[in-house]
Amino acid sequence: MTSIPARRITAPDVAARKGGETPLVMVTAYDAPSARTVDAAGADLILVGDSVAMVVLGFDDTLQVTTDDMAHHVGAVARTKPRALVVADLPWLSYHVSDAETVHNAARLVRAGAGAVKLEGGRKRIDSVRAILDAEIPVMGHIGLTPQSIHALGGFKVQGKELDAAKSLADDACALAEAGVFAIVLECVPDAVARVITESVTVPTIGIGAGRHCDGQVLVWHDLLGFAGPDHRAPKFVRAYASLEAAATESIEQFCADVRAGTYPASAETYHMTDRMADALGLYGGVAEPELAQ
Ligand code: KIV
Numbered sequence: 001m002t003s004i005p006a007r008r009i010t011a012p013d014v015a016a017r018k019g020g021e022t023p024l025v026m027v028t029a030y031d032a033p034s035a036r037t038v039d040a041a042g043a044d045l046i047l048v049g050d051s052v053a054m055v056v057l058g059f060d061d062t063l064q065v066t067t068d069d070m071a072h073h074v075g076a077v078a079r080t081k082p083r084a085l086v087v088a089d090l091p092w093l094s095y096h097v098s099d100a101e102t103v104h105n106a107a108r109l110v111r112a113g114a115g116a117v118k119l120e121g122g123r124k125r126i127d128s129v130r131a132i133l134d135a136e137i138p139v140m141g142h143i144g145l146t147p148q149s150i151h152a153l154g155g156f157k158v159q160g161k162e163l164d165a166a167k168s169l170a171d172d173a174c175a176l177a178e179a180g181v182f183a184i185v186l187e188c189v190p191d192a193v194a195r196v197i198t199e200s201v202t203v204p205t206i207g208i209g210a211g212r213h214c215d216g217q218v219l220v221w222h223d224l225l226g227f228a229g230p231d232h233r234a235p236k237f238v239r240a241y242a243s244l245e246a247a248a249t250e251s252i253e254q255f256c257a258d259v260r261a262g263t264y265p266a267s268a269e270t271y272h273m274t275d276r277m278a279d280a281l282g283l284y285g286g287v288a289e290p291e292l293a294q
Contacts, residue, residue, distance in 0.1 A: 009044055009085040011116045011138030015182040017044075017215065018204045024183075024216025026087070026206055027224065030056050031076045034221050039082035045206075046082055047118065047218060048074045050089040050148070055222040062147045063092045067105045070094075071112040078113020087140055088114035092148040095119050099131035106132045106139075118185065120146035122172020129179045141176035143169055144210065145188035156235075158209070160189040170197050177201040185218060186210040188235070209237035 017024050026045035029035040030052045038046050050062040052073050057065070067090070074088045088109040095102040106117045116138035119125055125141075132139050144159045153159070160166040169189060176184055183204045186194050191211025198205045198213050207214030219238065222228045226243040234240065258264035273281070 011182040026218035035077040035080040074112040095128045141181040141184040160193040173197045
């Protein structure tokens, strides 16, 4: 198993890994069991992503979750006391209205247990980034395919394929880094774009569908473990390391079969009282069960 640092990882620790030999690893988690698996595996960061809306709550997009929903999931993750840095997604509309509301919502996620927050967007969101940083909360940026903008983007599509769009993404990344974010997620951009951005900014880039030139990589827990639903068409960047959904279904099928065959529970899985007590109760003493039930 990967060696895990002795103390909790902080946002400055992550920022200090820029250009390091060992890429950063971030995995999403949304509850205590998923957080425990990610932390025990030695990931550096746990992202409580607003992808919870899609992979856990069954919505078609990430726009359906609120700050209250996110705080609920952040709390479950944080209560496992992971060594990994817990980063919480600010959901759609929690940082688009006013700086005061933005800071209030970011603080709510920190009080729920996050060590940093992530928001989507580049130059457009610099005021929000500054406001949150002013409240001493570390911020992670997220550009490229920003799922909270799917209606504006026209769907889940690779971004930055044209020269102007690529340059605009690079400008966004530089603006975020200058504003003081400690890392930037690059989602679904060509690897050449991710490479230019990674070489242009002073903070680590963490890629998802952005090729191998980033300072780190992130995947969604359910994609990584093959738990994304039978109809899910995984994007090409997803590597599933297990088929947990199939394994879980098989296990539950076996439980159904055992119950129906009367082989569960076995004696060893049953609480017993002494024979004397059972006799006194009438179970083994000749009192018929139907009488006992009356
Ligand atoms: O919500 C999420 O899971 C994310 C990752 C895809 C980076 O933002």
